[in-house]
Amino acid sequence: AIAGASSLPFALSAASNTAHIVVVGGGFGGATCVNYLHRFDSNLKITLIEPSKTFITCPFSNKVIAGMEKMSSIQFTYQKLAAQANVNIVHDRVVDIDTTSKKITLANDKPLSYDSVVLSPGVSFKWGQIENNDLASANIFPHAWKAGTQTLLLAKQLQAMPDGGTFIISVPEGDFRAPPAPYERASLAAYYLKKNKPKSKILVLDSQDNYEEKALFQKAWKKLYPDMIEWVAGSKGGKITRIDTKNSQVFAGSTSYKGDVINVIPPQQAGTIAIKAGLTNNNGWCDVSQPSFESTKAKSIYVIGDACVAGDMKKLGHAANSQAKICAAAIVSNLHGIKMPEPVYSSSVYSVLNPKYAISSAEVFRLKGDSITKVSGGPSKLNTSKKNLKREARFAKGWYKSITSDMFLG
Numbered sequence: 001a002i003a004g005a006s007s008l009p010f011a012l013s014a015a016s017n018t019a020h021i022v023v024v025g026g027g028f029g030g031a032t033c034v035n036y037l038h039r040f041d042s043n044l045k046i047t048l049i050e051p052s053k054t055f056i057t058c059p060f061s062n063k064v065i066a067g068m069e070k071m072s073s074i075q076f077t078y079q080k081l082a083a084q085a086n087v088n089i090v091h092d093r094v095v096d097i098d099t100t101s102k103k104i105t106l107a108n109d110k111p112l113s114y115d116s117v118v119l120s121p122g123v124s125f126k127w128g129q130i131e132n133n134d135l136a137s138a139n140i141f142p143h144a145w146k147a148g149t150q151t152l153l154l155a156k157q158l159q160a161m162p163d164g165g166t167f168i169i170s171v172p173e174g175d176f177r178a179p180p181a182p183y184e185r186a187s188l189a190a191y192y193l194k195k196n197k198p199k200s201k202i203l204v205l206d207s208q209d210n211y212e213e214k215a216l217f218q219k220a221w222k223k224l225y226p227d228m229i230e231w232v233a234g235s236k237g238g239k240i241t242r243i244d245t246k247n248s249q250v251f252a253g254s255t256s257y258k259g260d261v262i263n264v265i266p267p268q269q270a271g272t273i274a275i276k277a278g279l280t281n282n283n284g285w286c287d288v289s290q291p292s293f294e295s296t297k298a299k300s301i302y303v304i305g306d307a308c309v310a311g312d313m314k315k316l317g318h319a320a321n322s323q324a325k326i327c328a329a330a331i332v333s334n335l336h337g338i339k340m341p342e343p344v345y346s347s348s349v350y351s352v353l354n355p356k357y358a359i360s361s362a363e364v365f366r367l368k369g370d371s372i373t374k375v376s377g378g379p380s381k382l383n384t385s386k387k388n389l390k391r392e393a394r395f396a397k398g399w400y401k402s403i404t405s406d407m408f409l410g
């Protein structure tokens, strides 16, 4: 079985392979895939296309919002990846992929030909699904669901909020990246507010009626932030349908909520390039075959990370990292005419509630037919010791260090 392998457990044919693989997007899926394609076959010609020269991780960005980490500590460059033989990094944006002529159009540079494309563009937002929630509205009600200027904007708004103010977080409908992260954000905002503006309140308006770690979060909120965080279920008026940036209000049908700082996390779909290339289904995500992650809509295009439909796997950085390795192994196996080893997929996510209190969910998956199916794991135990909760907070740091080294080579 292959699980997070650093080398393929079979011998590659001696014949050198000069196939050109283009990886689109240098985030959790894309950067990992470049690293592992190169490890599995250093003769491959690999081009990574990523607009930004620095990558800012969403994991730990909630800590930046709470003032627990500096922005500089969640920022990485591509220099070490680029220093590898046969790896070329182009800082540009892919604007089109012609799957028939196998050509990629870039916003600025000249077009590229490819043998295979790995697409890991993350998510885009379904602007307008919530009335008045357009791109411009995010300058007033930030989403902070892509790390960077939006993260800093939300942090600044919380710093400027009066003591006794209300911070609203709205949790979107449908599949979205990082299912536990809105609740982690509520927790860490509470950590910041409890220290700095203790009369403040946090209102979590949820489109859903339930979420996996609900019991764990509710227990922690009661203990750490009593009476500070209120959670409203979708069926009880939590599902936002309209926003009003002028009056600092959001609406769930006829019920209105007024906030001093409002974080609207919009509903999501695959990154726009996946939509443009015609790779998405009716829900806006990309269906792929296993174990290769090849698109069911176009040959030689592989979609990994948040953008793809990956069975039981949630949309997480760790999931994207695991998928990237399996996809790289499938591409290299295919090029060398070797049978792909049986894949084992893994994912985990830590939610930090204060510097000494964290919970997690770790899962392992295998293929059942063509479907990635959870075979073991799940969330932390509800009744655990203070020592374990503290240990989880330390493990979260270790997890972060190792996954970012796996992407950016340390």
Ligand SMILES: Cc1cc2nc3c(=O)[nH]c(=O)nc-3n(C[C@H](O)[C@H](O)[C@H](O)COP(=O)(O)OP(=O)(O)OC[C@H]3O[C@@H](n4cnc5c(N)ncnc54)[C@H](O)[C@@H]3O)c2cc1C
Pocket: 024, 025, 026, 027, 028, 029, 030, 049, 050, 051, 052, 055, 057, 058, 059, 060, 061, 062, 092, 093, 094, 095, 120, 121, 122, 123, 144, 145, 146, 177, 178, 181, 271, 272, 273, 304, 305, 306, 307, 315, 316, 317, 318, 319, 320, 348, 349, 350, 351
């Ligand atoms: C607040 C928050 C906290 C989170 N915490 C965790 C956590 O603790 N653990 C965890 O596992 N996950 C966490 N996540 C989820 C994690 O960030 C995502 O699941 C992960 O980033 C998905 O990887 P990806 O490769 O699909 O997309 P990304 O990592 O977003 O990478 C996509 C890249 O593609 C590039 N791109 C997009 N379009 C184009 C184009 N047309 N041309 C070229 N490049 C393009 C983008 O610039 C970007 O760099 C969190 C998310 C949020 C929002």
